[in-house]
Amino acid sequence: DGGITQSPKYLFRKEGQNVTLSCEQNLNHDAMYWYRQDPGQGLRLIYYSQIVNDFQKGDIAEGYSVSREKKESFPLTVTSAQKNPTAFYLCASSISTSTAYEQYFGPGTRLTVT
Amino acid sequence: QQQVKQSPQSLIVQKGGIPIINCAYENTAFDYFPWYQQFPGKGPALLIAIRPDVSEKKEGRFTISFNKSAKQFSLHIMDSQPGDSATYFCAASKKTGANNLFFGTGTRLTVIP
Numbered sequence: 001d002g003g004i005t006q007s008p009k010y011l012f013r014k015e016g017q018n019v020t021l022s023c024e025q026n027l028n029h030d031a032m033y034w035y036r037q038d039p040g041q042g043l044r045l046i047y048y049s050q051i052v053n054d055f056q057k058g059d060i061a062e063g064y065s066v067s068r069e070k071k072e073s074f075p076l077t078v079t080s081a082q083k084n085p086t087a088f089y090l091c092a093s094s095i096s097t098s099t100a101y102e103q104y105f106g107p108g109t110r111l112t113v114t
Numbered sequence: 115q116q117q118v119k120q121s122p123q124s125l126i127v128q129k130g131g132i133p134i135i136n137c138a139y140e141n142t143a144f145d146y147f148p149w150y151q152q153f154p155g156k157g158p159a160l161l162i163a164i165r166p167d168v169s170e171k172k173e174g175r176f177t178i179s180f181n182k183s184a185k186q187f188s189l190h191i192m193d194s195q196p197g198d199s200a201t202y203f204c205a206a207s208k209k210t211g212a213n214n215l216f217f218g219t220g221t222r223l224t225v226i227p
Contacts, residue, residue, distance in 0.1 A: 006157075040123065040220070101163075101207035101215060106157050107157050108156065108157050
């Protein structure tokens with residue numbers, strides 16, 4: 001059963017703490033993406049990765065970091081430098097960045113920072 | 115700068131009605147226009163997509179209309195059902211050489227029984 005898994009579904013943290021969101025895919029896709037979703041703002045791209053050990057900043061990368069040590073995994077760290085981290089975070093993948101037009105999304109992680 | 119503009123922000127229709135969601139874009143390099151459907155607490159799922167070489171595409175009760183000269187496209191849901199209640203996002207991309215998918219801001223659709 002191929003797909004993208006994100007864990008946990010809900011995450012609560014205190015302000016000032018770093019937190020890492022997990023994203024795993026078994027679709028054998030080369031490209032992976034992280035989006036942030038806020039009410040009324042659609043999906044905004046945080047980071048994307050075309051291949052293992054490579055990643056690029058998206059539109060709102062400040063306060064976030066990523067790694068891509070394995071093809072299947074693309075974890076996102078929300079650092080204490082992110083001024084407004086409470087949001088719904090979505091991970092996606094595509095066969096490659098040349099097929100970025102056809103992305104498959106995970107179920108999302110809702111992060112609440114207080 | 116919003117690459118894809120979507121309206122309305124929210125929409126309420128009676129069961130059986132035909133909700134219409136509109137999107138507009140400026141970048142003439144875009145050549146692929148997908149629509150995503152998202153249920154609360156879930157990730158978006160690809161619903162239907164169109165290329166600019168056709169003016170309309172139907173899949174079941176969902177139809178995309180495309181107006182290349184106006185740089186606009188819209189989603190129509192025929193015989194809408196309460197189960198269609200979700201947030202719908204339009205998007206745009208270049209089918210070749212692209213590394214990004216540009217999303218509209220979303221339309222929250224409620225279908226009343």
